[in-house]
Amino acid sequence: GMVACICVLGVAWLGDTFVSGHTKEIKDFASQTISQYPALLAVVxxxxxxxxxxxxxxxxxxxxxxxxxxxxxxxxxxxxxxLVASFAAVSALFVLPTYPTLLGAVQMDDTGTTRIGKWVFNHSFFIPGVLAIVFSVAFGFAVCGIF
Incomplete structure (x- = not known):
């Protein structure tokens, strides 16, 4: 129970502290990138x-x-x-292995197959999650092209 409390509260606090300190830079990056390269909206x-x-x-x-x-x-x-086609990309919560649900899944897996590797992006959720977002954004653009 204490591990869950630390994961949930600590990660939320860390993320909020980081983002609150850099909100202007994040918005400036998004604005500059999208105004120069509109196709990178999903990446932003x-x-x-x-x-x-x-x-x-x-x-x-x-x-x-x-x-x-x-x-x-x-x-x-x-x-x-x-905006509609790229909106699926806001589901990238799993990328950094610090999201409480991801940490809970790793902690509760008794088989050892769900784990975080030696590198930051080397975990069990990365490839399936990125593929789901890529296919969703591509499908969004295809459907928007039809309508």
Whole structure:
């Protein structure tokens, strides 16, 4: 029980402290990247979700910046499809092996097959999670192209 408390509270505190200290830089990076390379919207969502540990926090922090960078408005909704197609990338909570649910899964696995490797990105959830996001974003762009 104490391991769970430390994982949940410690990780949330660490993530909030880091992001609160660098919110301006994260928004500036998103705005500059999207204004120069609109096709990287999913990558920006992915990187922000890694740091923010929340889909809602990522959408709240990055979407207004992205909307302004892409020039989306009620009068000019041309690039709005990119937001819809790329939104699946805000599910990158699993990338850093510090998310409490991921740590809980590793802790509760008695077989030893769910583990965190020697490197930061070397864990059991990385490849399946990244593939799911890549396929979801690709499917989103394909469906947006149809409609």
């Amino acid at each position: 969502f992915f990187l922000a979700a890694m740091l923010l540990y929340s889909q809602a926090a990522t959408a709240k922090a990055i979407t207004p910046t992205v909307v302004a960078a892409l020039g989306i408005s009620a009068a000019n909704p041309d690039n709005a499809y990119m």
